[in-house]
Amino acid sequence: MGPENLIDAIRSSLGEAVLDVADSFGDAVLVIRADAVRPALAALREAPFDYALLLDLTCVDFAAAEGRFELVYHLYSLSRNVRLRIKASVPAGDPAAATLVGLWKNAEWLEREVYDMFGVRFEGHPDLRRLLTYEGFEGHPLRKSYPWRLEQPRIPLKDDV
Amino acid sequence: MEPLTRIERQARPESMLLNMGPSHPAMHGTLRIMLELDGEKILNAECEIGYLHRGFEKTCENKTWFNLLIYTDRLNYVSPLINNLGYVMTVEKMMGLAVPERAQLIRVLMSELSRVSDHLTCLAAMAMESGAFTVFLYMMKAREYLWDVIEFTTGARMTTSYIRIGGVRADLHPEWRGSLATAIKETRKVLKDVSGLLDQNSIFLGRTRGVGVISREDALSYGWTGPCLRSTGIPYDVRKAHPYLVYDRLLFEVPVGEAGDNYDRYSVRMREMEQSLRLLEQVAALIPDAAPLPAGPVIEPAEAIRRSRRTRTAERIRLSPNLEGSEKDRLAGLTAAAPLASVPAKEDTYTTMEGLISHFLFFMRGKGIRPPKGDAYFSVEGGNGEVGFYIVSDGSDRPYRLHLRAPCFHIVSALEQLIRGRLLADVIPTFGSMNMIGGELDR
Numbered sequence: 001m002g003p004e005n006l007i008d009a010i011r012s013s014l015g016e017a018v019l020d021v022a023d024s025f026g027d028a029v030l031v032i033r034a035d036a037v038r039p040a041l042a043a044l045r046e047a048p049f050d051y052a053l054l055l056d057l058t059c060v061d062f063a064a065a066e067g068r069f070e071l072v073y074h075l076y077s078l079s080r081n082v083r084l085r086i087k088a089s090v091p092a093g094d095p096a097a098a099t100l101v102g103l104w105k106n107a108e109w110l111e112r113e114v115y116d117m118f119g120v121r122f123e124g125h126p127d128l129r130r131l132l133t134y135e136g137f138e139g140h141p142l143r144k145s146y147p148w149r150l151e152q153p154r155i156p157l158k159d160d161v
Numbered sequence: 162m163e164p165l166t167r168i169e170r171q172a173r174p175e176s177m178l179l180n181m182g183p184s185h186p187a188m189h190g191t192l193r194i195m196l197e198l199d200g201e202k203i204l205n206a207e208c209e210i211g212y213l214h215r216g217f218e219k220t221c222e223n224k225t226w227f228n229l230l231i232y233t234d235r236l237n238y239v240s241p242l243i244n245n246l247g248y249v250m251t252v253e254k255m256m257g258l259a260v261p262e263r264a265q266l267i268r269v270l271m272s273e274l275s276r277v278s279d280h281l282t283c284l285a286a287m288a289m290e291s292g293a294f295t296v297f298l299y300m301m302k303a304r305e306y307l308w309d310v311i312e313f314t315t316g317a318r319m320t321t322s323y324i325r326i327g328g329v330r331a332d333l334h335p336e337w338r339g340s341l342a343t344a345i346k347e348t349r350k351v352l353k354d355v356s357g358l359l360d361q362n363s364i365f366l367g368r369t370r371g372v373g374v375i376s377r378e379d380a381l382s383y384g385w386t387g388p389c390l391r392s393t394g395i396p397y398d399v400r401k402a403h404p405y406l407v408y409d410r411l412l413f414e415v416p417v418g419e420a421g422d423n424y425d426r427y428s429v430r431m432r433e434m435e436q437s438l439r440l441l442e443q444v445a446a447l448i449p450d451a452a453p454l455p456a457g458p459v460i461e462p463a464e465a466i467r468r469s470r471r472t473r474t475a476e477r478i479r480l481s482p483n484l485e486g487s488e489k490d491r492l493a494g495l496t497a498a499a500p501l502a503s504v505p506a507k508e509d510t511y512t513t514m515e516g517l518i519s520h521f522l523f524f525m526r527g528k529g530i531r532p533p534k535g536d537a538y539f540s541v542e543g544g545n546g547e548v549g550f551y552i553v554s555d556g557s558d559r560p561y562r563l564h565l566r567a568p569c570f571h572i573v574s575a576l577e578q579l580i581r582g583r584l585l586a587d588v589i590p591t592f593g594s595m596n597m598i599g600g601e602l603d604r
Contacts, residue, residue, distance in 0.1 A: 025254055025537040052381045056538075056566040060553050072551065074538060074566070078381075078395065081402050085538060106384035109574040117218075127167050132211035132603055135165045141219055148223045 006082065010049060014040050027085055034088040037071070038098040041086065044075060045103060051075035051084060054100065057110040059118045061144045063092035069120055071097055095120040117142035168195045168207040176204055179585075183212045187290045187589050190599020192573070194580075194588065201585045206577045213599035221563040226252060226326065226530040227504075227523075229560070234320045236565060237601040239282045240275035242311070243543045244601075245324035250405060251539040251550040252326050255532035258497040264328035265406045266448045267495075270341075271311065271324065272406075272541070273437040273444070277348060278307045279544025279596070280388070280430040280437075287427065287593030288359060291368050296355050303351040306344040313340055316483060326530055327503035328496035331486030332451050341445055345438050352434060359427070369423035373579045373591035380421060384571035387546025388429045389595060393421035399542035411443050426594040454488060462511050469512040478508050501529060527558050545569045545596050567601040 007028055011018050017036030022029040032040050044051045055074040062068050073086040090097055099122040100107035111122040112131035119140040122128055130137060136155045139146050172178055177198045182188035191212035197205040217236065221229045233248045234241040246268055253260065260268075285300035308318045313334035315323035323330050334340075359365045375385075377393045390397055398415045400408045416432035418425025459479045460468075468474045480488060487495075489506035496503040501523055509516025523529045534556040540549035546568030553562040572595045580588050 024535050027536075027538055053386075054384050055547065056384075056549060056551065056564070058551060058562075058564040060536075060562045072536075072564075074549070074551070078397060083538070104384065105379065105382040105578075106571045106574050109570065129165075130211075132214040134211070141216060146219075148219060 006049075006080070010044065010084075013043060013049075024085070027083065029085045029087060031087045031089075034071070034090045034097055037073075037086075037088050038100060038103070041073065041075070041100060042103055044084070044086075049077065050079045051077045053078065054104040054106055054110070055083065057100075057107065057114060059114045059120055059142070061092075061118065061142065062089075064144055067092050069095045069118060071114070071120065090120060096123055097121075098123050099125040101125055116140070119143065166195055166207055166209070168197055168205055171205060172197045173204070181588065183209075187592065189286060189597060190602070192592075192597060192599070192602075194576070194592075196580075196585065196588075198585065203580050203583055203585060203588070206580050208573065208576055210573065211603050213603040215604070217565065217604040218563055221560055223559065225526070225558050226532065226560065229563070230325065231320065231322050234322055235600050236567070236604065237279070237543060237545065237548070237569075237598045238319050239598060240279040240544045241319055241321050242271040242275045242315075242324055243279075243541060243548060245322065246272060247539065247541045247543070247548040247550050249324055249326045250541060251537055251552050252530070252532055253497075254539050255535065255537045255552065255554060256326075256499070256502065256530075258327050258499055258502055260328050260497055261494050262407075263448065263494045264496065266444055267329050267333060268324055269406050269408065269411070269444045270333075270441060270448070271315075271329075273440045274307050274311055274344075276542075276544050277434050277437045277441075278304045278311075280434050281307075281348075281351075283544070283593070283596035284355070284427060284430055287423075287590060288355075288365070290589045290593050291365055293358060293362070293365060296358055299351045299354055299358075303344075303348040306340075306347045310337060310340045310344050313337060314486070325496070325503055327499065330495075331484070332491045332495060333448070334486070335451075338445065341441065345441055348434070348438060352431060356431065366424065368586070368590045369427060369594070371420070371422055371424075372583065372587050373423045373426075373594060375421045375575060375579060377421070379575065379578070383575040385546065385575070386571070387543065387568050388433060389426055389546065389572050391415065392418035392425035392429045394419050399540055399547050403540070405541060407444075407447075411440055413437075413440050423590045423594040451491065454490060462507075465508075465511045474512050478511060480507055529558055531556060531558055540566065543568055545572065545598065545601070548601075565601070565604060567604065569595065569597050569602050573597050573602055 007021055017032050017040045020031035053076040055076045058072050060070045068089040069092055071088045075084045111125055114120050115128050116130040116132055117140055179196045179198055181194040183191040183193040193209040195207045196203050217232055220232055233244040236244045281300040281304045285297045289297035312318050315321040380390050380393045394417050396415045396417050401415055413436045416429050418429050458476050460476045461479055465474050465478045489508040492506050505519045510520040532554045534554055536553040538549055538551045540547045549566030551564040552560055555561040579591050
């Protein structure tokens, strides 16, 4: 299966979940519906597509212009040696998507980071807490509405036990 | 109050909770490992990261494409040149820049020097924490020789900012061949000594063989890449899978392990360093000697500016010593030919109106480097694994979003699983073999 055929095969396999297929500077991009994230990625992980590695998960804030956050997943298939970028938009008002915990083990930390930085909830995540900042941090720093260099309130010292 | 950590919520009342870190000599950088112990046995573990979070990605959104390069030095601070490379190659991919051959070779040279120093640092710390202090000293000595080569050319040991969009900042130092030959010789000697000290050492073997074992399936599921993934027997290396620069023309092997334990992670790194030294020799042979700068009178910049008010000056200009290697004659072979992709030659800035204008156009807000609208992902093989940059550009002078795929983020996320059920002492070599780098993990 060449790269073109592969994308076609994915498209026909995922059916209506696929909204668009694009090529961005040579990277294959698949835009899918947000409610199809978990079944679509679960299907891509298995044969015949065999995207065994969840390389990365991040989010981009398009809230101001388009009222949405874009979740960006990067998959990699060892057997085919190809990468695939998958994008899904969630509304900026109440951003939420299904978790990938259970499919990939690194999803737990990746989703905690996105939750921490963007406030996107991952439904079904067993332990959705902040990862890089601390409990009691106000706001989600990578949102465009969060000013650069904003100071956080001081948190009280923990009582000595 | 509801406990904030998972381990506190789940802990059995009779077991002991112990914090390892965030300030613990073995937690390189800062990482907090919370342990639930029954005697010396670890029943449960939880890692807390973020102590070194500096808002790298947020900062990048507020810096121009050119300015944010210095922040990439501070990600993996043991091999900053590879981070520079990952970032600039992503931007070059978006801009479609063709980098001159000489600059590509220099980039490979710098990448491999960084990789060896990264592996040396990791193994040195791992060995020291297992009680082999001699190994630490030997490896740090070798690293100094490697950093000499880097320092001669870039002027810095760690915060190099040397690999720039479009090429490299300056040509290699005139003495680079000698210092590189010394570094290779000394590193080979150290690798031989360290092999002799550790490979058959029963204390070291006891703490690494069969400890921290990860299966292939789990390594993939955790998104491992780099030497840690290869220690499980999967030969994935970005340099082979998606060759960049001139790696497809160079001969090297990808060493793999079998068991995926601490020892294999050690042994894969040791063998990779040999391959990197091999690459260094090949690439050094491919880099031609720089042509000597033209002879003739040299004038001071102030004098050049004064003269160029009336006529065009033809004399060479004495540049400041920190611009050594970026003379106009050299720069042409080191940076992409595209206009305004890299800092214009200083000689032009000093002596011609057009040069001055392009200098301002390059640095002015809203001008300079502006990749086209869109998003791109590009990755290079770093010391720890796949260093990937995902960049979204809206066509302005700064990135709309810049995300780093940090290899050790994925590796450290598996630590909890690897130490669960083991003894407390196993945390140290297991964590050491992962090569956690705080700057890259926490960003």
